[in-house]
Amino acid sequence: MVEQVALLLIGFSICAAAIILAGSLSIYANSAGGRISRASGRLLIAGLAVLQWMHWDALAGGVDRVGSPVYIILLFVVAPAFYLFFRGALQLEAAERPWHLVFYAPLLVAGWLQPAIAIPLSFLCGAAYAIHLGVLVFRLREQRKRFQIEMFALGVFAGIAVAVLALGLALPFLGLRAFVLAYSSMIGIASMLAIHVLLHFPDIATKAEEAVNTTYAVSTLDRVDREAAASRLHALMDDQVFADETLKLSGLATMMDLTPHQLSELINTRFGVGYSRYIREHRIAAAQRMLLAEPEASVLSIGLAVGFTSQSNFYAAFREITGEVPGRYRTRQASGG
Template sequence: MLLTALAGACTAFAALLAVALVTAPSRMVMPWSARVGGAVMLAGLTLTAWQHVGLAALGATDAPPWSYGAGLFAQSWGFYALLSGVLQPADRRRGLVIAGGALSAALAVLVPPIWAIPVSLTLGTAYALHLGALVYRLRATRRWFRVELPVVLAFAVMGLGVGVAGALTPRAIPWDLFALAYSVQMAAGFLLVSALLLLVPDLATKTQEAVSTSYAQSSLGRVDVAQATERLRRLFEDEHLYRDEDLGLAKLARRVDLSPHQLSELLNVRFGESFSKFVRRHRVAAASRMLIDEPRASVLSVGLSVGFGSQSTFYAAFKEETGLVPGEFRRRNLPSDHSGNVQVVD
């Protein structure tokens, strides 16, 4: 019963992450290998979770079915392909990812089922360690580096732990205990990823900005920088594009007729800002005007109208830019001839 409940929970988490993966194109650029890897990873995790229900019924002399090992190899490679695509430029060569896929497929066929667990999860640990090295490269440009790296390393440790347990099963650890322990760990992994995405909702976009900066080689040689800067000005000052809550680096790059890498470099060179800070500055400036010009409007409605997705993100961004929360800013700056006649809405 517990294994079935855990499998259902993992399936629900996988479905939610699949939706996020499908909707990602509007917010960032990802290579085909990363999208394929994400789909393979989620399919492999879902298959593994449900196979644990049958695995628990195996006897001490039984081996897991071939499909169980295949699912483990699939999820390990998919995890690597997805995150390596996010942590490196989209146009970077994918030779290592393709080679890893070929190796995982070959091992899934050649490794005896009884050894599929330790071999696949040891390989997954190696993948996670390489991802940790990619995250470490971004340490100078990512404020959340100290959060992301421990998460990746935690997955490496989890994979190694399950691999060791798999090597001891069924001689020292019965199948039902192994299946339960691994299912609990999978559910914990999904919760960990979900918590990270809640903590940093624009994690993918900010990571892509860090990647563009970290791997930067000047891409503006043939770009009319003055013209591109003027297009940016029109989009933000005349068309108020910052009001688009779903505005991402890739989406803005298409509007400016640049690649995401070029746009990121342009913002850093001409404005000394990242994409996130550039958009945030315009949103806060617009909100500052609205707070004074429209004193009857609630603070939340002001934040949503300029493109912030929630009150918490609006308050955090506004205070970081101005040093004050929106309500206090309004009280301090509302003209005295309005303060006595108009009810100020926080």
């Protein structure tokens, strides 16, 4: 039974990797990181998919490649790839420095080590990377109230990473087969969580960028007429620029002759919310008006008209801001409630 569950999770994670790498669910479009970070993200997903294929072979009675030089090299690839991808999202000013490739240096000796040494060592390297990522996430603690869901998701991923690290270090006491069962299952669970987050919070990368900007950035508005900028922002919202589903922080900043950091700081300091929340609030306010003014229009058509890309995103944002779903809001308002 345990092996069957592990095989199901392996199959799911391989399919999820294919979907993400094909771009159907992109985690790169709004990623704060640069080329190294994005390339590491793709390498991470591809490396985990190949590891899962090897786990499948080992559990299903095929060729057991666990502990082979290729397997060990992949273990030494996914740890720094995980680190560099998430570092790019959590520390903008250092996201693209070429010297960060030094984190892949353990690969130079990975293929020469015995599995009993190499596998725990790869997880020890991962532990060092995870500790540093934990420090970066801890620095974002002041943003918990603005980014509760996103910070919770990051915390869950961090918890899975810690469990995986503990598993690797416990290998000498578990044996290879138990290790494969547990490790492949954890990768599968992490894949399920990643798909869930990408489906329900497609702008999580943008929100993470806002949290980082708010935490690390020095004020960029010293030479900006804040009142004039706020008035210009109000005018753009009155023109319903938020209805453009492709609108991003950088695009809106260009309309206002500001940098993305300046606009992000303006919205944070003036309205006490991040850019994504600010845009969602305007979209939902417009949707509320349309729900009452156009009773024959479908809920989906209204959601798309105000800038949401899917019904699920519209429903999630509407519930987040109003506490109820669009249909219930329309019915209650129409009945005088």
